[in-house]
Amino acid sequence: MMQNSGFLRTKEIIAxxxxxxxxxxxxxxxxxxxxKAQNGFWLIPILSFICIFPSFLIMLYLLKKYNDKNLVELMEAITGKWIGKxxxxxxxxxxxxxxxxxSRNYIEQVKLLYFPQSPTMVIFFVFIGVVFFGAKKGIEVIGFTSWISLAFIKASALLVVVLALGDLVIQRIFPIFGSGLPNILTEGVKKASMFAELFFLLIAYKAxxxxxxFVKGIIIASIITLFEITLFYFIYISIFDYNSVNKIAFPFQDLTQFIELGQFFTNIETMFMVFxxxxxxxxxIILIYLTTWIFGEIFAIRNFEPLLLPFSFLVIMIGLLPFNAVINELILRESLLTIMSPFFIILPYLLWGTAWGKGDLK
Incomplete structure (x- = not known):
């Protein structure tokens, strides 16, 4: 399976x-x-997006200039083979x-909310097993599946929004800046990598x-995604208040249990769980495929499909290492976001400066 089949269209990239x-x-x-941001946390995605999106646009600009390259090839062309690798x-x-x-975060959600008696390892193996077989189908099937599933997923999210509107208490967003504007700005920069997946997707630039x-689809989808995330975060703070959100590990799941669809429809959270x-x-499926694709490009492994199985197994083994969800979320995941943010904000400017200094952008 070659990594660049060239069959995706704008709608698949958007999905x-x-x-x-x-x-x-x-x-x-x-x-x-x-x-840390308290009831001002719903502003952080906006600030993070403002911080990281110009860097992302620079990467798209460089990919256009080096139009025969993918992400890894671009970095090697600009900085040299070994630095690029x-x-x-x-x-x-x-x-x-x-x-x-x-993935550990999602496994904890599934276990806590739906299968509390099942061992974490069993759920992890089943979950990643499904992911592995989905990723083996290739980028074209992944894109098609994403597109046909998108309407159902977004319709369920829209229904959650509509049902939640009647329970909003707008006054709960005050004070707007929560724990203070300096904290909001700091967290906005430190958590900019919450949009890091946009950069991972650049490996599929020629797909x-x-x-x-590709450019049209990913830019449109990025803006829509920012709106969706901000809207849902605003709903969380308007319904639960920050004192509750601060203590609720999975606010979306709690929201689906909180809302009602008339007097005769109970347990509607099961419907939302499916989507x-x-x-x-x-x-x-997308993440494990992109991760393996990046690895294949680094080491010039054009047929990287066989690597999906060992990487899926490694995801399970390493994902099981954190002792509990608190360590995984508040220590490891927060540290990863903080480390990645300066990397993705600064790297495109360094690449652009190097390419300009070499005269490649003339």
Whole structure:
């Protein structure tokens, strides 16, 4: 299986991006942000996006200038083979640990909410097993699956928003800056890598019929994703208040249990669970595929499909290492976000400056 089949279109790129990045509205990221920003945490995605999106646009500009390159090849062309591979290896490690820590986060949600008696290891193996078989189908099937699933996933999210509107208490957003504007600004910069998946997707730059399709799709989806995440974070703070969000590990799941659909429909959270699980599976299918793709490009392994199995196994083994969800979320995942943020904010400017100094941008 070659990594660049060139069959994706704008709509598939939009679907992949919306599912891969947009699902952050339903994980434990809000609780993580509320730890320091309090009821101003809903502003952090906006600030993070403002910090990291110009860097992302620079990467798209460089990819357009070096239009025969993918992400890893671009870094090697600008900085030289060995420096480029070193940066690529660091990018791979970031993608791999993002996959590992995020998957443990989702496994904890599934176990706590739906299968409390099941061992974490069993759930992990089943979950990643499904992800592995999905990733083996290739980028074209992943894109098609993302597109046909998108309408159902977003319709369920829209229904949650509509049902939650009647319970909003707007006054709970005050004071708007929560623990203070300096804290909000600091957390906005430190957590800019909450959009790091946009950079991982750049490895698929040549997977579309035309690169203009990729650029159009990922930019449109990025803006929509920012709106979705901000909207849901605003709903969380308006319904639960920061004191509750601060203590609720999975606010989306609590919200689906809080809302009601008339007097005769009970346990509607089960309906939302189906679409949430679908989105979660697709998210990690995309992540494990992109991570393996990056590794294959670094070491010139064009047929990287056989690597999906060992990487899936490593995700499980390393994902099981944190003793509990608190260590995974408040220590490891927060540290990873803090480390990745300056990397993704600064690297594109360094690459652009190097390319300009070499005269490649003339």
């Amino acid at each position: 992949i991006t919306l599912i891969l990045v947009g699902i952050k509205l339903s994980d434990s990221t809000p609780a993580l942000l509320a730890q 070193s940066i690529g290896l660091l990018l791979f490690l970031f993608a791999f640990f993002t996959t590992t820590l995020d 579309t019929k035309a690169t203009s399709m 949430w699980l679908l989105a979660a599976f697709i998210k990690f």
